[in-house]
Amino acid sequence: MILADEDALAQWRQALQRRTAAGRKQLLSRAVGLQRHPHLRICDATAGFGRDAALMAALGADVTVCERHPDVIAFLQRAIGSLPPALRERLHLFAGDAREQLQHRQWDAVYLDPMYSPTRKHALPDAQAQQLRSLVGNDPDADALLPLARAAAHRRVVVKRALRAPPLAGLSPMESLRGNSVRFDLYNPIPDVKETS
16 A cells, blocks of 8 residues: 555655755745745645645645545654654644634635546656545535635635646636646635535
8 A cells, every 4th residue: 555655655755855945936835925925824725645735834834734534644644753843843734624624713825735637647646646536536525615715814725726627616716826737726815604505
C-alpha cells in the first residue's frame, strides 16, 4: 500500500523541499496571498495528502489541515510528524469533515482543492494521485463547501481547478491565476451563511 511505503513519505518530503525552494513567487503562494502576507492563517479544507498545505506552512502560513478519510489522515500524521519542529508547529491536522471547522472558525484564507476529474494527475505523482482517488473518490459535496468557505474567510477563498474545469458550484470567480495545467480561482468573502439540507 503506497500510504504505508517509506519511499512515498520520502518522496513527499523531497517534493516539499523542491517546491519550498521556488519561494513565494509561485502560483499557489500568489493565489492565497503569501507573497505579500507570509504569516496568514489558512484553512486547507480538502487536504488530501497535504502537499499544498505543507508548502503554504513552509512559506510562513499557519495552516489548519482538514481531512476525513482515515487512511489519508494516518498518512498526514506521519508526514507532518516527520517535518522539522518549527514547520510542524504551523500545521494543525483536523481529522473530520471540514464543514465542522468552516461553520465555527475564521481564517484569513480558505483553500479548496476538491477532486474534480478522473484524469487529475497534477500536484501528486501518478501512483499517489490514483490511490487518493481510489480511497476518497470524487467530492460530491464540494459545491456545498464554497459558501461556507466564503463565510469563514476574512480575505479570500482560493479554489484549485484543472485548467479547463468549470468553476466550483458554477460560480464565476472574481479572478483566476492560470498555470500550465491548473488554475486558482479567487473568491471574495461573504457574510455568514448557514448550511442548508
